[in-house]
Amino acid sequence: MNASLPGFPFFHYHQDQLYLEQVDIAALAAQYGTPLYVYSKAALLHAVSSYQQALAHTPSHLVCYAVKANSSLAILQTLAQAGCGFDIVSGGELQRVLTAGAKANTVVFSGVGKTRAEMHQALKAGIKCFNVESLQELDVLASVAKEAGTQAPVSLRINPDVDAKTHPYISTGLENNKFGIAYKQALAAYQHAASLPDLRIVGIDCHIGSQITEASPYLDTVNRLLALIQQIESHGIHLEHIDLGGGLGITYHDETPPTPTNLYQPLIERLHAHGLQSRELLVEPGRSIVGNAGALITQVLYLKPGAHKNFCIVDAAMNDLARPAMYEAYHEIVELKRHTDLPAAPYDVVGPVCESSDWLGYDRQLRVQAGDFLAVLSAGAYGMTMSSNYNSRTRAAEILVDGKSVHLIRKRETVTDLYAHEQLLP
Numbered sequence: 001m002n003a004s005l006p007g008f009p010f011f012h013y014h015q016d017q018l019y020l021e022q023v024d025i026a027a028l029a030a031q032y033g034t035p036l037y038v039y040s041k042a043a044l045l046h047a048v049s050s051y052q053q054a055l056a057h058t059p060s061h062l063v064c065y066a067v068k069a070n071s072s073l074a075i076l077q078t079l080a081q082a083g084c085g086f087d088i089v090s091g092g093e094l095q096r097v098l099t100a101g102a103k104a105n106t107v108v109f110s111g112v113g114k115t116r117a118e119m120h121q122a123l124k125a126g127i128k129c130f131n132v133e134s135l136q137e138l139d140v141l142a143s144v145a146k147e148a149g150t151q152a153p154v155s156l157r158i159n160p161d162v163d164a165k166t167h168p169y170i171s172t173g174l175e176n177n178k179f180g181i182a183y184k185q186a187l188a189a190y191q192h193a194a195s196l197p198d199l200r201i202v203g204i205d206c207h208i209g210s211q212i213t214e215a216s217p218y219l220d221t222v223n224r225l226l227a228l229i230q231q232i233e234s235h236g237i238h239l240e241h242i243d244l245g246g247g248l249g250i251t252y253h254d255e256t257p258p259t260p261t262n263l264y265q266p267l268i269e270r271l272h273a274h275g276l277q278s279r280e281l282l283v284e285p286g287r288s289i290v291g292n293a294g295a296l297i298t299q300v301l302y303l304k305p306g307a308h309k310n311f312c313i314v315d316a317a318m319n320d321l322a323r324p325a326m327y328e329a330y331h332e333i334v335e336l337k338r339h340t341d342l343p344a345a346p347y348d349v350v351g352p353v354c355e356s357s358d359w360l361g362y363d364r365q366l367r368v369q370a371g372d373f374l375a376v377l378s379a380g381a382y383g384m385t386m387s388s389n390y391n392s393r394t395r396a397a398e399i400l401v402d403g404k405s406v407h408l409i410r411k412r413e414t415v416t417d418l419y420a421h422e423q424l425l426p
């Protein structure tokens with residue numbers, strides 16, 4: 001039978017086998033082994049173009065992909081070629097995006113704990129701006145810029161104190177979060193920045209959280225920012241760009257987040273109403289670019305009936321995909337081969353790691369037997385980048401599918417890779 005997967009348009013069943021674009025995923029699992037991350041290039045490009053279309057009517061804009069969602073070089077390369085800039089949170093991410101072919105002047109640098117070394121590295125590269133998150137950071141950045149004999153471009157990350165209505169661990173725009181400069185201190189922070197000759201103020205920035213599935217927190221944020229921008233500019237400080245951050249959610253289960261166009265249209269109208277339509281508009285999406293472009297493929301090792309529930313023990317674990325263990329996140333889990341002859345039964349899908357939090361899905365109706373493959377969907381974002389080597393497990397290989405073509409973009413780690421930097425005692 002052929003069927004699409006509602007919510008996951010780049011995956012479909014063809015003769016009861018799950019395909020990504022035009023590639024039979026079971027063939028990839030057989031060739032490259034499991035656990036295996038697979039991504040669709042068409043899905044990445046579709047997501048980028050939906051942002052670019054949403055911003056098309058602004059005079060200038062830049063989609064700065066948030067690298068921490070998925071930082072594999074070939075993914076960054078694909079996004080750079082599609083016209084994305086990048087939002088980075090470390091010197092390591094800067095080196096990655098430059099290696100992948102990004103232009104430094106499309107890179108914005110976020111994060112509450114930038115080191116002097118990272119500031120030097122980013123100044124030398126010539127990034128677009130630093131999203132500064134505290135008053136002390138302003139002073140340190142000014143001193144680093146002075147040492148480097150240059151001016152540092154800065155945008156202040158303002159904490160608008162709005163509730164993003166998402167999981168507390170991924171909410172960042174409330175007053176008691178560690179992120180950003182408090183709304184009430186923002187004007188004073190801008191005046192301080194303006195007094196430092198080694199800084200050049202270029203913009204204003206915010207980012208209120210992640211997996212946001214409603215437009216209203218963004219509208220609240222923009223309303224708060226607009227009032228602030230008017231105050232700041234009335235003090236003679238000009239802002240070239242407005243960065244609305246990232247955070248748009250995706251469908252994991254039954255969420256129906258707004259499209260970028262539906263989200264940004266009313267926000268852009270608000271900018272118009274305040275005469276700010278000529279400013280460059282930046283956005284920093286991560287999850288909504290890569291999340292549903294990828295899946296984690298795993299093989300069923302054992303079926304284990306229990307007193308109260310059945311376990312489906314698979315070869316992928318919390319070290320490969322941490323989100324369920326970390327945030328109790330839901331990921332859809334589907335069979336690569338649809339058995340019509342097996343009865344469906346409820347299973348807890350769990351990994352081999354020695355932790356009770358090592359689960360991928362609870363109470364899932366599956367038609368499976370040992371040796372079958374499963375796809376854990378929506379795993380493109382915060383999957384590979386959060387993976388670890390816990391239990392001395394080697395990290396998965398990664399594949400990028402492009403139509404019928406298959407590219408191995410990361411080889412599976414070997415155990416000797418894991419201890420390459422370790423030394424025995426003499």
Ligand SMILES: *Cc1c(COP(=O)(O)O)cnc(C)c1O
Pocket residue numbers: 066068069087110111207209210211245246247248284285286287288381
């Ligand atoms: C993580 C992060 C993003 C991206 O968030 P998503 O939810 O993946 O879109 C954007 N900006 C900043 C500053 C971030 O920390």
